[in-house]
Amino acid sequence: xxxxxxxxxxxxxxxxxxxxxxVRRVVEDAELRENVRVAFENARSAYSRLSNGKAPxxxxxxxxKFQKELKEAADALRYAGMALREGPKKKRRRGGFGRxxxxxxxxxxxxxxLSSDLRNKVLDLLFGAEEEFDYTSTTAxxxxxxxxxxxxxxxxxxxxx
Numbered sequence: 001x002x003x004x005x006x007x008x009x010x011x012x013x014x015x016x017x018x019x020x021x022x023v024r025r026v027v028e029d030a031e032l033r034e035n036v037r038v039a040f041e042n043a044r045s046a047y048s049r050l051s052n053g054k055a056p057x058x059x060x061x062x063x064x065k066f067q068k069e070l071k072e073a074a075d076a077l078r079y080a081g082m083a084l085r086e087g088p089k090k091k092r093r094r095g096g097f098g099r100x101x102x103x104x105x106x107x108x109x110x111x112x113x114l115s116s117d118l119r120n121k122v123l124d125l126l127f128g129a130e131e132e133f134d135y136t137s138t139t140a141x142x143x144x145x146x147x148x149x150x151x152x153x154x155x156x157x158x159x160x161x
Contacts, residue, residue, distance in 0.1 A: 043073040
């Protein structure tokens with residue numbers, strides 16, 4: 001019976017921990033976990049250099065590798081702390097009104113480019129209907145030349161008679 005109560009208590013504790021936004025951020029954010037790991041490794045390495053038997057003041061002031069590891073650990077902890085203060089990253093919704101508007105504009109452009117009837121209707125709406133007219137000339141047409149079907153008359157044939 002004690003095992004059942006213990007399992008229930010562990011389940012309740014796990015559910016309570018999962019509802020904590022900081023725990024969720026650590027679980028979901030790989031960059032945050034990497035910063036914590038780097039900070040831990042550099043701090044452990046710096047501590048081992050500090051406690052290797054040399055005088056701590058000499059290690060603090062003269063050991064460049066110790067100073068570099070300590071700086072990297074501090075930077076990683078600073079980035080991890082900033083990420084935790086920001087809280088969980090909110091998932092951005094993709095789409096929305098902007099995407100719908102873009103799809104509508106692209107669709108309308110394609111429809112205008114591919115359909116001449118639609119294109120003519122839009123042009124008529126924008127610039128007014130085209131006026132169709134027949135052109136009639138106000139000047140009289142030139143007189144036709146006289147027919148040239150009659151045989152030519154020559155001066156020699158008229159004098160022979």
